[in-house]
Amino acid sequence: MKALVVDDSALMRRQIGEILTRGGFDVTTARTGAEALLRIAEDKPDVVTLDINMPEMDGLTCLSRIMSETPLPVVMISSLTEQGALATLEAIALGAVDYVHKPEGTVSVAIKEQEDLIIGKVKAAAGARIRRSTGLRERMAAKRETIMRKTYIPRARNSGYGSGNEALTLIGASTGGPAVLEEILSSLTADYPMPVLVCQHMPATVTRHFSERLNNYCAMPVVELRRQTVLEPSTIYVARGDADMVVMERNGELMATIAPSDKRYNWHPSVSRMVSTAMDTVTADSLIGVLLTGMGDDGAAELAKLHRAGGYVFAESEESCVVYGMPRSLVESGCVNEVITASQIAARLERVANTRMHAIKTAMKA
Known part of the structure; x- marks a missing residue:
């Protein structure tokens, strides 16, 4: 299976990429939301991990583009802060399948400690059915x-x-x-x-x-x-x-x-x-x-x-x-x-x- 890792941090791209590679994924990476959209069109990944906080095009904007242009499973990567929690809910409303929260502090260490969780969530997402709730937001x-x-x-x-x-x-x-x-x-x-x-x-x-x-x-x-x-x-x-x-x-x-x-x-x-x-x-x-x-x-x-x-x-x-x-x-x-x-x-x-x-x-x- 192919996974695209999108994060503006080179360290996070490398660490999440290594985790997913050990989980059996063929991994490519992107630094920005705009680059991610190009990678999706070219590489056609089975699943995407997407950071919320990125410059130029934030994760929510990128997710909205993905779900409207080329819908596929997305797992969001967000912080445990108040703002991160609100962004996570908005991402789910936009169509993200799941999320992984980055704890505060030494994030790189915390991500390594969540290896099994990340692999499990991304594998489940890769096989997920993308829900199409046509008009749900308007009805609500x-x-x-x-x-x-x-x-x-x-x-x-x-x-x-x-x-x-x-x-x-x-x-x-x-x-x-x-x-x-x-x-x-x-x-x-x-x-x-x-x-x-x-x-x-x-x-x-x-x-x-x-x-x-x-x-x-x-x-x-x-x-x-x-x-x-x-x-x-x-x-x-x-x-x-x-x-x-x-x-x-x-x-x-x-x-x-x-x-x-x-x-x-x-x-x-x-x-x-x-x-x-x-x-x-x-x-x-x-x-x-x-x-x-x-x-x-x-x-x-x-x-x-x-x-x-x-x-x-x-x-x-x-x-x-x-x-x-x-x-x-x-x-x-x-x-x-x-x-x-x-x-x-x-x-x-x-x-x-x-x-x-x-x-x-x-x-x-x-």
Whole structure:
């Protein structure tokens, strides 16, 4: 496979190039965004790593040109600063498949320490499906204008158990997930009847900005979960990065909190841990699970267990996945109710959630 490394730093070009060469790539390099566009036209690489901060043509401008002229998988290289986090989200919105963050300090040493991560992400990106969300940005902008005109009336808070609040929707995603989550969550109605818990593999520097971005587009309020919180219906909770979301019951109320990342799990925030703790706290028939695009198998075994116990489980189909890893693991287990494209998930979630909530309330009255 061919990889193009784009960075204005000769040291970074050399180090990333050497890492990818050891990973089996045929590597070429470019110093500027303009040079990268020429290299892409001439060499036709399978994947590009692209620095965000470059002179003359910055990485975001270059990415925009790539995605409009010759779409191909791109992995962004950005810093962990506030500005870097915002640029990372913008890059994902423009079509980047994934990103690698350069820690502050001795960057060259840090890059070497991330060799396995870089090779894994670039290899996954090279085989990724480039998502074409035609008109998504325009639809979301129009939706945001509608949302901003609404007057919200806060719900009266119920005690968790015995009120129907014990039902949850659990969503897990990794590579390619942010764009899919924007599409799905922005399509849910303001009165979606359950709390929605989201684990997207991201560092803590990014999840706050990601939550704020989602909040601009979604009819439901979106918050980043950073502390022990009572879960309310019609609210979306995004797990803080570099930690795990844990569901619990306290004093008769359903809650979630953020716990330090558990080394027993390979990815964080851990979908597996979120689902496991939800199943320990809430009956399976009150849970809906959704597994979206991503590398690896985070959450697949636990969602299969949830399905066997009576929960309702969705997997994103290969057709719309950027990386068909996590959903594939779930589908191959045979423990899934529906395998559908990302564009179909929101409508199906609404129907299943309302049906399950009706069943819960009926059972409570009996």
